[in-house]
Amino acid sequence: MSCDRVGNLLLTKFSTQGANDLAIHVPASIVFWLLKHLPVNRDPNLAPPPQGPAITQHDWDNPYTPRAQYVNCKELPGAIRMHFALDSKQDLTVVLDRGNVELMRQIMAMYAKDLIDLDAQ
Secondary structure: OEEOOOOOEEEEEEOOOOOOOEEEEEEHHHHHHHHHHOOOOOOOOOOOOOOOOOOOHHHHHOOOOOEEEEEEEEEEOOEEEEEEEEOOOOOEEEEEEHHHHHHHHHHHHHHHHHOOOOOOO
16 A cells, blocks of 8 residues: 555555456545454454555556545455445455455554545544
């Protein structure tokens, strides 16, 4: 994940099994919603996931990177399924194991101070 300079969104890149990496822009409103709803890891023995794909300037400059409009999540045994509705491509569904969910939550929490929460009261 990487934050834009304005604080409106994160560029999120998913590494997939058997396919190319996928990048999407995730608006800050979705990031803050996920931070409120993703479960926090309680397992001290949780193994970290493998290193994710690198984000480059080319990823930011790519005009074909879709933007997430909203996300639906479903908790599965040991994983979370996230369905992103995208503005310009087919919707994206990813299944993240517990290690990847925790990594995503930690990275989003790290970037939260750089993002603008328009729904904050």
